[in-house]
Amino acid sequence: MRPGTLADAGLVLVFVAVLVLAALAIEDTWGAGYWQFDCAAGAVVCVIALARGRDRVWAAAAGLAVAAVAVLATRFVHLPAEPGPAMILALAVLVGSAIRALPVPQAAAVAAAGLAVVAGAWLSAPPLSSGTVPRMTVAGWLAALTIGLSLRSLDARRRATTEKVRRDERLELARELHDVVAHHITGIVVQAQAARLVARRRPDTLDDCLADIESAGSGALAAMRRVVGILRDDGDAASTTPGPEQLGDLVERFSGHGPEVRLRLPGGESAWPPEVAGTVYRVVQESLTNVVRHARHAKSVTVSVAQDRRAVTVEVVDDAAPAPVRHHHRGGYGLVGMRERVEVLGGTLHAGPRPGAGWSVLATLPVPVAEPR
CATH class of the missing domain: 3.30.565.10 (Histidine kinase-like ATPase, C-terminal domain)
Structure with a gap:
């Protein structure tokens, strides 16, 4: 299983655990209807945040839109307008994913928009538990920023390491091709020049010279195949390394x-x-x-x-x-x-x-x- 899949699976488990805890925490105060609505909306936002599509900007925008619609919908069904724990966690996952994957301007815009959605929910109705939701939101945002920036830095280091390995491989390939091709082609050029002289002085030996050139060319092709074979299968590199x-x-x-x-x-x-x-x-x-x-x-x-x-x-x-x-x-x-x-x-x-x-x-x-x- 790939590391990205494992990370997504871990986030899903954490999200499910938070849903259960949220249900137990708010069922008695806010009612079963609200926690069901909060968990459903938060689950949709979290799934959108973890979607690994090509256009992450539109995915982030869709997640923010779902969160905003969920906040507005609570006003029409007489539910608390403030975001519940599931929605706070989902928005934190959305912001953290954006900070990790998007360019800096777009990541900052997603983080600000998510914070605006939550702030608008706070202002639309007084919270039932004074201070609890703001503290949860601040903690979620700090966690999203910290984890997102850490993963962004880790990805940058990984890309730099991969690029260095690729540059080293290209340099090694250039060296190997130069060593192999230059040696054989030089021999072919010298033999071709000798064949021109032989053609004028001893035409009867021209076939032998051409045969030598053909043999040298075949040797060059074989040597290049060996180089490509070594590059394709590093496990056999030691056994094919030329020695004394x-x-x-x-x-x-x-x-x-x-x-x-x-x-x-x-x-x-x-x-x-x-x-x-x-x-x-x-x-x-x-x-x-x-x-x-x-x-x-x-x-x-x-x-x-x-x-x-x-x-x-x-x-x-x-x-x-x-x-x-x-x-x-x-x-x-x-x-x-x-x-x-x-x-x-x-x-x-x-x-x-x-x-x-x-x-x-x-x-x-x-x-x-x-x-x-």
Whole structure:
């Protein structure tokens, strides 16, 4: 059962309890006819207040109209004009619901109109029990204002939290798509450029180049499906997070359309948390993609992953000759995304030219250490 349904059910139970108490309290003084009329009118107003229709303004107006008509009707059937306990509670529920759900001007108008209905009833005839009904009304209004404002604040915080989660999800989706698409599309572009050269020099090998492009495109589609699958089913995210065992496949794919890559992994099993393993993979993937984009003349690339008790270090180094604009070209969304990923985990990332020649990307990620018991 949804929280809103539970809240409505609770309000109905409270309202029924108040009806019973009201009947016992006013039957001897105001008569059975009045408490029946008061309970019936209050029940109608309460049902209207709890109706979760699209146009809450019109629902609030309808509830106020029913309350006003009930007050006027008492003058023609010779019943007390002052509102009974059931009507006071119903108007409090109506005002509290309006304060919670409506914009501030409309909520204030509903609260003022409800108070005007009750005040008009007071002025139309003297109360039978001096001071009792006004005190009940003030208490009901204060409760309605307090509960309505509290629920309004709670709803605002809940919406802010939900929006933050959605923004984080969109940012994560953008990062994942950038990492996946940029890597594969870069490879496709490089292979297409190579195919143009081959078509002029060695036409007989063009089919092989086109087959490589087709394979790379299929790989890109498969990778995007994996990303969408992870987003649809977060429960399987940990099992599909790329880790050290996938680095070999990544390096092998890269070597097919770029410089030679040497991979150095730590010995033994690497029991990294999923978020650390995934970040290591993305840093290597984005670094290799940047080599293809901005350092095609590099002859070799070295990917080194080291681990100690407290941190994992990954470094990607190429030997390309320095270029005047190379540093600026490498400062795109990929580098920003890498740095954000690493810093979220409490790590650091440094990227820049090496002394002499080449480019280096160095990331250090802390690994949680289990404290001895």
